[in-house]
Amino acid sequence: MITLNRKLKKEHTEPTNGLTTAESIVRRISVRDKLLIKEVQEMNENLPATCSVHFEDPNVLSEFILTVAPDEGYWQGGKFKFTVIVTEDYNMAPPRVKCQTRLWHPNINVDGDVCLSLLRQTSIDEHGWAPTRRLKDVVWGLNALFTDLLNFEDPLNIEAAEMYNKNKTEFQTKVQDYITKGKR
């Protein structure tokens, strides 16, 4: 955190060479990074018990791995890793999220694409992304995909949702198969 603050200060004091495009990129990054200084701390302070975050490079706050280990429901016993990338246009645009663990879930496909309303850039209702949302809301949303926000009505993995509707035991077995396959 301290190093990033210093880096930001340095960026501001550095003389500009009249490169307007380069300048504007630096400015956009710095707005995101300033937001991240506050939001990463807030996220860490409000982390649900089932979640943990890891920063590969502690000086880069815009990329981290979120691990969700559900303590109830169909995915109990599994550990699911998500990469979260906060792009330069944050917070006008939501972070980009990808699930790195293969799993059987109606709202996450086997390629790792995640269907979560608050990560949707354009949305006609109030559930989509808004600049008032923060990183802690994204973590909360991903964590809730295994409990409260689990949605079989509007699936991304249609096969998984159909299996659940036909045979819940089969669905449960397949979910656990993926979990044990992932552990090997």
Next chain:
Amino acid sequence: MSGEDYDGLDRGDNDGQKPDKMFTLKKWNAVAMWSWDVECDTCAICRVQVMDACLRCQGESKKDSYGKQDCVVVWGECNHSFHFCCMSLWVKQNNRCPLCQQEWSIQRMGK
């Protein structure tokens, strides 16, 4: 008369004096608080006070003719306030107030 006699006896128990004060205020300092007269004083988009320059303008250190940072506040019909800079970026993609989801229309602008 007998009632008065009793009173006299009661006072006798208190040594006939006024009861001691619980505490005495010897010194005090007055403290005044103030806040902006708006419903929402922090811009929910950049999380900086609306009366200060927004996060973007602070980075650019834009100055107006008075040497102050030129970053105005905008109030919507829904009474929510934001920095004009922050809100104009957002309405480009979604013309709703990000706090109440009402259609965004400007009620007034300024400081």
